Amino acid sequence: MSRxxxxxxxxxxxxxxxxxxxxxxPLELLPVLAxxxxxxxxxxxxxxxxxxxEGKLAKRTDGDVEIVIDLEAASVSVKIGAHTKLKExxxxxxxxxxxxxxQAESRLRDAAIDEIEARLAAKTEAMRREITEKLEKxxxxxxxxxxxxxxxATVEALxxxxxxxxxxxxxxKDEAGNVTIKVKL
Amino acid sequence: xxxxxxxxDLEWVEPPMVAASEAEIVQMARALTAPQAHDVWTLxxxxxxxxxxxxPTCARLVGDAIEQIWPALxxxxxxxFGASIRDGKVIRGRGWERNPPSPLEFSPFTLALLRWLVExxxxxxxxxxxxAQPVAIGDQxxxxxxxxxATETPxxxxxxxxxxxxxxxxxxxxFAQVLPGEPPEARDWDELVTGPGAVVIEALQVDLAKRWRxxxxxxxxxxxxxxxxxxxxxxxxxxxxxxxxxxxxxxRDLAGFVIDAMLPLLDRQVAPFPNELDRTKPLSTRTAARKxxxxxxxxxxxxxxxxxxxxxxxxxxxxxEASQLLLTRFEKALRNGADVLVPTWLAELASLAPASxxxxxxPEAL
Numbered sequence: 001m002s003r004x005x006x007x008x009x010x011x012x013x014x015x016x017x018x019x020x021x022x023x024x025x026p027l028e029l030l031p032v033l034a035x036x037x038x039x040x041x042x043x044x045x046x047x048x049x050x051x052x053x054e055g056k057l058a059k060r061t062d063g064d065v066e067i068v069i070d071l072e073a074a075s076v077s078v079k080i081g082a083h084t085k086l087k088e089x090x091x092x093x094x095x096x097x098x099x100x101x102x103q104a105e106s107r108l109r110d111a112a113i114d115e116i117e118a119r120l121a122a123k124t125e126a127m128r129r130e131i132t133e134k135l136e137k138x139x140x141x142x143x144x145x146x147x148x149x150x151x152x153a154t155v156e157a158l159x160x161x162x163x164x165x166x167x168x169x170x171x172x173k174d175e176a177g178n179v180t181i182k183v184k185l
Numbered sequence: 186x187x188x189x190x191x192x193x194d195l196e197w198v199e200p201p202m203v204a205a206s207e208a209e210i211v212q213m214a215r216a217l218t219a220p221q222a223h224d225v226w227t228l229x230x231x232x233x234x235x236x237x238x239x240x241p242t243c244a245r246l247v248g249d250a251i252e253q254i255w256p257a258l259x260x261x262x263x264x265x266f267g268a269s270i271r272d273g274k275v276i277r278g279r280g281w282e283r284n285p286p287s288p289l290e291f292s293p294f295t296l297a298l299l300r301w302l303v304e305x306x307x308x309x310x311x312x313x314x315x316x317a318q319p320v321a322i323g324d325q326x327x328x329x330x331x332x333x334x335a336t337e338t339p340x341x342x343x344x345x346x347x348x349x350x351x352x353x354x355x356x357x358x359x360f361a362q363v364l365p366g367e368p369p370e371a372r373d374w375d376e377l378v379t380g381p382g383a384v385v386i387e388a389l390q391v392d393l394a395k396r397w398r399x400x401x402x403x404x405x406x407x408x409x410x411x412x413x414x415x416x417x418x419x420x421x422x423x424x425x426x427x428x429x430x431x432x433x434x435x436x437r438d439l440a441g442f443v444i445d446a447m448l449p450l451l452d453r454q455v456a457p458f459p460n461e462l463d464r465t466k467p468l469s470t471r472t473a474a475r476k477x478x479x480x481x482x483x484x485x486x487x488x489x490x491x492x493x494x495x496x497x498x499x500x501x502x503x504x505x506e507a508s509q510l511l512l513t514r515f516e517k518a519l520r521n522g523a524d525v526l527v528p529t530w531l532a533e534l535a536s537l538a539p540a541s542x543x544x545x546x547x548p549e550a551l
Contacts, residue, residue: 136468
């Protein structure tokens with residue numbers, strides 16, 4: 001007659017998790033002047049907004065959010081990332097006949113590992129959703145900020161273009177943000 | 186009339202005799218060209234054991250049915266008066282007047298597909314794979330018609346997945362939304378813009394426009410970003426490869442269905458913005474899905490680029506006549522604001538923080 005025993009398995013994992021999310025989008029920069037000059041004008045506006053120029057890139061970091069503008073390709077990339085160390089521990093036990101001890105232990109160990117992986121995946125997903133939410137909140141403000149910078153760079157470009165065409169007599173701006181440049185040819 | 190004459194008349198009207206399984210193959214072949222006259226769903230959903238070979242009478246009857254493909258295709262086109270470009274010149278008339286008779290070539294695949302459609306119950310969702318591969322342009326047309334008659338039935342998905350039709354460019358052009366894998370290589374598209382393939386595409390212009398517009402409207406209901414990425418990716422690759430082949434062959438008129446598909450949407454300013462996508466998915470995935478949903482719009486954007494080229498072709502240039510036809514073809518899209526709406530909508534789809542999602546009150550009206 002076989003003897004019943006209790007098998008107990010304990011598994012623990014410490015894992016560093018990295019999650020990130022991000023978007024890339026083209027910038028709507030009107031080709032008023034040559035691409036190089038348009039990039040220069042936009043870079044100047046961005047520097048005023050706290051961006052740092054690194055060659056053809058303009059970068060800024062707002063907390064966890066990294067904003068990179070490719071001046072040459074007229075595109076913006078916004079990324080957010082986070083990493084943390086997660087610790088999970090699972091303890092499982094079962095009763096079995098002594099002759100089945102090894103199989104029972106192996107089954108329990110597999111179940112414990114699966115349980116740990118599921119918990120880690122759930123925590124990783126929760127973390128990812130958290131950063132995605134943070135990024136979404138950031139994007140609405142960033143879009144407005146970039147649209148304004150592009151608008152100012154475009155006005156600068158139009159002014160330069162007008163100077164090339166003749167003598168500027170008057171520049172006026174209405175409440176809606178429309179700019180009128182009067183040029184004497 | 187003598188008895189001998191009567192006997193001769195009776196012999197003449199005697200219907201051809203085939204086995205029951207062969208009769209269903211013949212019926213299936215006829216259903217492809219005249220689906221309204223047959224109970225297609227029963228044919229597709231039922232199953233029947235097939236003998237290893239078909240008899241000569243069955244083969245002849247299938248041949249007769251297949252010969253009806255051209256009239257069936259021109260009926261789809263509505264027998265419209267139109268224009269085609271051939272060797273840089275414009276030819277006007279109805280489809281069959283513009284194009285010389287072009288016999289379609291078929292390989293053993295056509296009969297194998299018909300047998301498979303009858304043999305396998307296609308309502309089940311899973312089916313044994315068809316061994317034969319389509320090789321001739323006629324096979325592609327038969328595959329297209331098979332997917333067409335199965336529209337809005339579970340059989341369409343089964344045919345798309347298990348019958349190897351996904352290797353042919355014509356079915357990608359009509360049914361990219363249900364096909365597995367990737368569209369064919371760039372060079373495979375050339376057969377659709379030259380010879381009988383080009384005539385087939387001319388005949389299917391109205392049909393293709395309707396199909397693309399329907400997908401454009403139904404994909405707004407997709408909330409799963411990965412599904413939208415897969416669909417948009419397949420549509421993008423298909424249109425890109427096809428329109429490049431049209432350009433290479435000097436047959437940009439064959440891509441006219443892209444304009445026709447978009448015209449009512451431009452007219453009513455129905456932008457291709459997807460509805461709310463699953464917010465639990467990463468923003469990168471949702472952004473990719475929004476970009477992917479603009480596949481047909483990118484097709485129209487290619488037409489915008491072509492239009493600029495056509496405007497630069499002068500009276501003395503070789504392609505003047507063809508370019509004038511293409512300018513006329515695109516004029517309706519411009520009247521509906523394509524030059525403003527297309528770039529604006531594409532920019533909005535790729536925007537950092539999209540401000541809009543679409544709702545359509547009555548999509549069936551489009």
